[in-house]
Amino acid sequence: MAASTLPQSLPATRVQRGWNFGPGPAMLPDTVVKRAQEALWCFEDTGMGIAEISHRSRRFLELALKLETGVRTLLEIPDSHDVLFIPGGATPHFSLIPLNLALARGTRRATYAITGHWSRLAHREARTLIDATIAIDADHDSDTRAIPELAHWSIDPEAAFLYYTDNESINGVEYPAPPAVRTPPLVSDMTANLFSRPVPIDRFDLIFAGAQKNLGITGLGIVIVRKERLHKAIAGWPSILSYGDWADSRSMHNTPPTLNWYFALLMVEWMEEQGGLPALATRNARKASILYQTIDQSGGFYRNTVSPECRSRMNVPFKLSTPQLTELFLREASQSGLFQLDGHRSVGGCRASIYNAMPEAGIQELCVFMNEFRRHAG
Amino acid sequence: MAASTLPQSLPATRVQRGWNFGPGPAMLPDTVVKRAQEALWCFEDTGMGIAEISHRSRRFLELALKLETGVRTLLEIPDSHDVLFIPGGATPHFSLIPLNLALARGTRRATYAITGHWSRLAHREARTLIDATIAIDADHDSDTRAIPELAHWSIDPEAAFLYYTDNESINGVEYPAPPAVRTPPLVSDMTANLFSRPVPIDRFDLIFAGAQKNLGITGLGIVIVRKERLHKAIAGWPSILSYGDWADSRSMHNTPPTLNWYFALLMVEWMEEQGGLPALATRNARKASILYQTIDQSGGFYRNTVSPECRSRMNVPFKLSTPQLTELFLREASQSGLFQLDGHRSVGGCRASIYNAMPEAGIQELCVFMNEFRRHAG
Numbered sequence: 057m058a059a060s061t062l063p064q065s066l067p068a069t070r071v072q073r074g075w076n077f078g079p080g081p082a083m084l085p086d087t088v089v090k091r092a093q094e095a096l097w098c099f100e101d102t103g104m105g106i107a108e109i110s111h112r113s114r115r116f117l118e119l120a121l122k123l124e125t126g127v128r129t130l131l132e133i134p135d136s137h138d139v140l141f142i143p144g145g146a147t148p149h150f151s152l153i154p155l156n157l158a159l160a161r162g163t164r165r166a167t168y169a170i171t172g173h174w175s176r177l178a179h180r181e182a183r184t185l186i187d188a189t190i191a192i193d194a195d196h197d198s199d200t201r202a203i204p205e206l207a208h209w210s211i212d213p214e215a216a217f218l219y220y221t222d223n224e225s226i227n228g229v230e231y232p233a234p235p236a237v238r239t240p241p242l243v244s245d246m247t248a249n250l251f252s253r254p255v256p257i258d259r260f261d262l263i264f265a266g267a268q269k270n271l272g273i274t275g276l277g278i279v280i281v282r283k284e285r286l287h288k289a290i291a292g293w294p295s296i297l298s299y300g301d302w303a304d305s306r307s308m309h310n311t312p313p314t315l316n317w318y319f320a321l322l323m324v325e326w327m328e329e330q331g332g333l334p335a336l337a338t339r340n341a342r343k344a345s346i347l348y349q350t351i352d353q354s355g356g357f358y359r360n361t362v363s364p365e366c367r368s369r370m371n372v373p374f375k376l377s378t379p380q381l382t383e384l385f386l387r388e389a390s391q392s393g394l395f396q397l398d399g400h401r402s403v404g405g406c407r408a409s410i411y412n413a414m415p416e417a418g419i420q421e422l423c424v425f426m427n428e429f430r431r432h433a434g
Numbered sequence: 435m436a437a438s439t440l441p442q443s444l445p446a447t448r449v450q451r452g453w454n455f456g457p458g459p460a461m462l463p464d465t466v467v468k469r470a471q472e473a474l475w476c477f478e479d480t481g482m483g484i485a486e487i488s489h490r491s492r493r494f495l496e497l498a499l500k501l502e503t504g505v506r507t508l509l510e511i512p513d514s515h516d517v518l519f520i521p522g523g524a525t526p527h528f529s530l531i532p533l534n535l536a537l538a539r540g541t542r543r544a545t546y547a548i549t550g551h552w553s554r555l556a557h558r559e560a561r562t563l564i565d566a567t568i569a570i571d572a573d574h575d576s577d578t579r580a581i582p583e584l585a586h587w588s589i590d591p592e593a594a595f596l597y598y599t600d601n602e603s604i605n606g607v608e609y610p611a612p613p614a615v616r617t618p619p620l621v622s623d624m625t626a627n628l629f630s631r632p633v634p635i636d637r638f639d640l641i642f643a644g645a646q647k648n649l650g651i652t653g654l655g656i657v658i659v660r661k662e663r664l665h666k667a668i669a670g671w672p673s674i675l676s677y678g679d680w681a682d683s684r685s686m687h688n689t690p691p692t693l694n695w696y697f698a699l700l701m702v703e704w705m706e707e708q709g710g711l712p713a714l715a716t717r718n719a720r721k722a723s724i725l726y727q728t729i730d731q732s733g734g735f736y737r738n739t740v741s742p743e744c745r746s747r748m749n750v751p752f753k754l755s756t757p758q759l760t761e762l763f764l765r766e767a768s769q770s771g772l773f774q775l776d777g778h779r780s781v782g783g784c785r786a787s788i789y790n791a792m793p794e795a796g797i798q799e800l801c802v803f804m805n806e807f808r809r810h811a812g
Contacts, residue, residue, distance in 0.1 A: 074481035081486050081692055089483055093471045103452035104773055105467055107651045107697070108459050112779065143653055144521040144674075147688035151672030181673065268689060273485040275521055275653045275691025294529030294675075295559065296522075310525035311646060313653025313691065314459055319485070395482055401490065 075418040078396030079225055079371060079409040080248070080268035088272075088322045088413075095318065107315040111308060119321055120306070126324035130333055131250075133257050133280060140279040140299065141307040141317060146247045146266035149277065150181035153243055156299045157262060158186045158216040160290045167191045167215040167240065171203055172224030173402060174245060182219070191218060194229075197403075201229050202363035206236060215240040217261055223249035223368050225269075225409070226400040228360065230368035234259055241282075249370045250278070251327060252412060253337035261285050269370070270327075270412045272319030327412065336412050343410050343419045344369035350423040357430045375405040382406060385429055392425055453796040456774030457603055457749060457787040458626070458646035466650075466700045466791075473696065485693040489686060497699055498684070504702035508711055509628075511635050511658060518657040518677065519685040519695060524625040524644035527655065528559035531621055534677045535640060536564045536594040538668045545569045545593040545618065549581055550602030551780060552623060560597070569596060572607075575781075579607050580741035584614060593618040595639055601627035601746050603647075603787070604778040606738065608746035612637055619660075627748045628656070629705060630790060631715035639663055647748070648705075648790045650697030705790065714790050721788050721797045722747035728801040735808045736784075753783040760784060763807055770803055 076083035095106040102109055109116055124139050133139060142148070158166050164186040168179040170193045182188040191209045194202065211218060218240045223230040225248035234242055234256065241261035250263065251270035257263070257280060267276040279299065286300040295301045295309070302309055330336055348367060351358040351374050358374045360367070376382045382405060389397050399405035408422060454461035473484040480487055487494055502517050511517060520526070536544050542564040546557040548571045560566035569587045572580065589596060596618050601608040603626035612620055612634065619639035628641065629648035635641070635658060645654040657677065664678040673679045673687070680687055708714055726745060729736040729752050736752045738745070754760045760783060767775050777783035786800060 072476045072481060073483070076482050076486050078482075078486065078488050080689065081488060083486055084483060089474055093474055096467055096471055096474070098450045102773070103450060103771060104454050104456075105451070105462060108454055108456065108461055110456050110459060110774055111652070113774075143523070143691075145689050145691075148672075148674050151674055155672075184670070185672070266689065273691075273693050274489070274689050275694055292562070294526075294533075294563070296526050296529060297672075311458065311523050311644065311652045313521075313523075313651075313694065315651050315693065316653055316691065393481060395480070396488055396491075 074393030074395045075414070075421060076395045077408040077410065077414070077422070079400070079407065080266065080411075081274050082269055082409060082411050083413045084272070084319075084323075085326050085413045088319070088326050091322050092319060106318050109314070111312055111314050116314060119318065123317060123321040123324060126321065126328065127278070130324060130327055131255060131257060131280070136282055136284075137257060137280050138283050138286065138303045140281065140302045141312065141320070142277045142279060142302055143275060143313050143316075145268070145274060145277050146245060146264060149245070149264045149279065150178040151185065152297055152299065153178075153217075153219065153262065153264075154182040154186045154188065155290065155293065155297055156287065157243065157285055160287045160298075161216060163216050165189070165212060165215045166217050166219060167210075167212045169209065169218065169220035169235070170195050171201075171221060171229050172227035173400070174224055174226070174247070175219070175221040178219060178221070178245060188219075189215070195227070200361050200363050201227060201366075203229065203231060203366045209235075211237060211240070213239050217241050217243040219243045219245075221245040223247075223370055225368070225371045226373070226403060226407075228362050228368040228371050228373040228407070229366050230370065232365055248409075248411075249368070251333065251336070252340050252370055254333045267316065267320055269409075270323065272323045273316055275313050276316040276320060278320075330412070339416065340369045340410070340412070343414065343416055344372065346416070346419050346423060347372050347408060347410065350426050354426070354430055357434050358426065370411055371407055371409045373399055373403070373405060373407040379404070381433065384433060388429060389422075389425060394422055394425055452771030452773045453792070453799060454773045455786040455788065455792070455800070457778070457785065458644065458789075459652050460647055460787060460789050461791045462650070462697075462701075463704050463791045466697070466704050469700050470697060484696050487692070489690055489692050494692060497696065501695060501699040501702060504699065504706065505656070508702060508705055509633060509635060509658070514660055514662075515635060515658050516661050516664065516681045518659065518680045519690065519698070520655045520657060520680055521653060521691050521694075523646070523652060523655050524623060524642060527623070527642045527657065528556040529563065530675055530677065531556075531595075531597065531640065531642075532560040532563045532566065533668065533671065533675055534665065535621065535663055538665045538676075539594060541594050543567070543590060543593045544595050544597060545588075545590045547587065547596065547598040547613070548573050549579075549599060549607050550605035551778070552602055552604070552625070553597070553599040556597060556599070556623060566597075567593070569598075573605070578739050578741050579605060579744075581607065581609060581744045587613075589615060589618070591617050595619050595621040597621045597623075599623040601625075601748055603746070603749045604751070604781060604785075606740050606746040606749050606751040606785070607744050608748065610743055626787075626789075627746070629711065629714070630718050630748055632711045645694065645698055647787075648701065650701045651694055653691050654694040654698060656698075708790070717794065718747045718788070718790070721792065721794055722750065724794070724797050724801060725750050725786060725788065728804050732804070732808055735812050736804065748789055749785055749787045751777055751781070751783060751785040757782070759811065762811060766807060767803060772800055772803055
């Protein structure tokens, strides 16, 4: 059995693989990569690689069932909600949500809370389809970023939904808890923090996320949607845009991205091995706290301008005083095996994305490097 | 360098991996699987796996350029055409084509040639958006399947395009050459045979294909489209549905399925190593001919009812006389390491898909098995 001897031939050390702080595509746990390597050559005892078996085969349908069951168990998803796996990441849902949750129900009203780059983009795309009002616009470059208190939101109670981005991965802003509104129903982009902590699913009509943070690799999106919001067909619109159609086909409207599903299953199994979402949430809070402490105690050498109560535990942006210093920091970090620390091209600076797969050891190494860099370059 | 020692630890023999005749997800060349295994752990000298590096990084942009250049060279694509890589396979284009090539140009007229399952499905989806007429309907279960001569087609010369499916993978029907019409412009689904032989790209306004046959794994589609047919935005429609938008962003409208792109590049490099499309076309013709000969010389034990001039070189469907015999054939084949030979669930029977990755040795082994099975079960 050659495939089963494969993992032993791989390095146990991190000699080759550095700490990867990329925002997504993001770091995968070593064990997940090793399992994927094995399965690519030969999946279980099929005599075929995981990317080469039919999505209609018994083996793959078992895999699909394990994936859905695993996701349901980790997130404690009630029967009222369906779980869909749709190719293409998160962005398509900027359009599918207004189409399925507003237009298909005969309304053009929805309201958006803007706290950063992604919620702004979602609002812009929604406006091409519906009358999307703005509940808050807290996406400002100046001063401290914060999420206004609910009393200051302008919410249309007749709207089909209230849309917000639970974690703004570029700006590093994360809701401590979902907005405490009773109407309209909540819809949330949780691309960057789904699976990082427990979520009260029942409070949402829809949650979606691209897989490339905590659920594997790019090319796949997950949608958790209240069943009564599903519509089989939307007259005059292509069937690929209908969540109801995806639900009916059990996410196999057409040949699904099977390898991307497999990575999602490997991540689900890995999360179970880590103790599930409560354990991961504790670990993630501790990791983030160590990193923010290093930033805050740098005497202004590193700066994060997000208000403490809504600092992201997944994406930690920070700035140095000059572009030259930033460039030097990124170069020396990379030479030390600390990779992909550059901020999003729209904002510059630095950013450490520290999803589930990043262990505390990686954070510790980053903090040691940051302190040393400050001493010799500061 | 642990990653570079990985391939040597993998088996050179086929002990574990059987011959995989699946229609897609389909067999990958062993060397491609081994390269992917290596890169999953560590891509080049990045210290990160190929699925973990940013799509905006220099390394990935180099990969993207190599992929496009390789595709252009293999298919000899002229500058008049763009090459797009869009997540989700072939099916989304059943909708995107009428939208972009008809509606966006202010017409609702297009005409469809139906020769099997996939062209029928494409026509059905088009009808929800435009007035799609039928040029021919040659999708009949009875007797011999054939493609009618052009004189018998009913073509609307004012149509925005003439749509046809170059290779019907379920029914095993393939056009010997593109229909010799001057107007309207041709649009073709080449999911199951793109890259299997040279194609006169200049004769097409658009060609599309899912990647999971000759270009890697599921989750990705390729579109080759005449640039003058691109429109930046289509008023009232989501931007993800606009080919012009995909072209402007160089197929990065949002985070692309990076691992799926990498598999496509590995397949492109492998096809180059095989001598390019003329060499592959010769090999594919020989492989198909060996298999059809075994069927035709079985005294009716195996039956393929497609007219010889339009038999597919990629998908060879055949029937045995009873469901019981078919089941026994599939079971014994599988026990002999000949996998995924079952026909599509809509038609039953057997089907051998023999894309570029299937070597002549695999065909020979299948034919030996078929002859032996006929002797002991016939």
